Amino acid sequence: MTDFVSAEWVSSRGDDLRVVDVRDAWEYDGLGHLPSAVNVPFDSFRADEHGAESDAGEGMPPDEDDWAKLLSEAGITPESDIVAYDDHHGVFAARFLVTAELFGHDPDRLHLLDGDFSSWQLERETTSETPTVEPTNYEVTRPDSTPLVGPDAVADAADDPDAVLVDTREDEEYDAGHIPGAVLLDWRDLVDDETRGLLPQDEARSVLERAGIVPDKRIVLYCNTARRISHTYVVLRHLGFEQVDFYEGSLTEWEAQGRPLETN
Numbered sequence: 050m051t052d053f054v055s056a057e058w059v060s061s062r063g064d065d066l067r068v069v070d071v072r073d074a075w076e077y078d079g080l081g082h083l084p085s086a087v088n089v090p091f092d093s094f095r096a097d098e099h100g101a102e103s104d105a106g107e108g109m110p111p112d113e114d115d116w117a118k119l120l121s122e123a124g125i126t127p128e129s130d131i132v133a134y135d136d137h138h139g140v141f142a143a144r145f146l147v148t149a150e151l152f153g154h155d156p157d158r159l160h161l162l163d164g165d166f167s168s169w170q171l172e173r174e175t176t177s178e179t180p181t182v183e184p185t186n187y188e189v190t191r192p193d194s195t196p197l198v199g200p201d202a203v204a205d206a207a208d209d210p211d212a213v214l215v216d217t218r219e220d221e222e223y224d225a226g227h228i229p230g231a232v233l234l235d236w237r238d239l240v241d242d243e244t245r246g247l248l249p250q251d252e253a254r255s256v257l258e259r260a261g262i263v264p265d266k267r268i269v270l271y272c273n274t275a276r277r278i279s280h281t282y283v284v285l286r287h288l289g290f291e292q293v294d295f296y297e298g299s300l301t302e303w304e305a306q307g308r309p310l311e312t313n
């Protein structure tokens with residue numbers, strides 16, 4: 050399953066690990082990047098607006114062909130181990146990894162750097178050399194099942210004693226309007242301000258437990274446009290949560306459909 054990996058782990062791996070930097074091109078080129086990292090900017094794998102309807106509701110992943118092209122140009126194959134990073138505590142990189150999972154990349158081959166570019170460069174080498182990449186012919190194989198759920202399943206989760214519906218936005222946003230029955234867990238509460246990575250696991254589990262988010266429940270995640278839930282999704286999978294549902298349409302779709310909101 051998609052997991053967090055340390056800087057040591059990344060440094061110790063050979064050329065078989067594809068390192069993906071999802072920052073903007075100016076940051077990658079101008080500020081330097083991790084050795085051997087390729088640049089796949091966040092904007093390149095995110096549709097501008099919610100796209101075609103699917104069974105799981107509207108979302109913002111790219112077209113399948115565009116995704117395959119991006120990965121091909123990055124020298125990635127379906128067998129590649131990938132580690133992704135950004136400079137925002139991993140939230141943009143997590144979106145890359147979730148997109149890869151939704152398009153069928155083996156989740157066991159998907160890793161999020163624990164920390165980000167800022168924390169890496171405090172202790173480790175960076176480079177401004179762009180690696181030579183051998184393009185591949187990446188082919189998407191859609192998985193048999195995905196964690197995606199649509200709005201009806203989200204509405205049902207609120208009434209299901211075995212499920213916890215989780216809003217991963219900030220408390221002001223939650224207070225202004227959230228899906229009825231949702232608990233609040235700001236995704237940043239799982240981030241260690243000092244390391245810019247995941248809190249130590251016992252602390253992360255306590256934060257989650259305080260919000261009622263425990264492994265024997267089905268967890269259903271939403272935010273505004275499925276960026277912040279990507280980070281929480283990776284955290285929960287890393288911590289061994291087995292049932293984590295991902296509402297790709299999130300509040301953008303929920304509100305567009307005129308569904309109810311609760312305020313505090």
Ligand SMILES: O=S(=O)([O-])[S-]
Pocket residue numbers: 218272273274275276277278
């Ligand atoms: O992170 S977000 O999708 O809520 S803007």
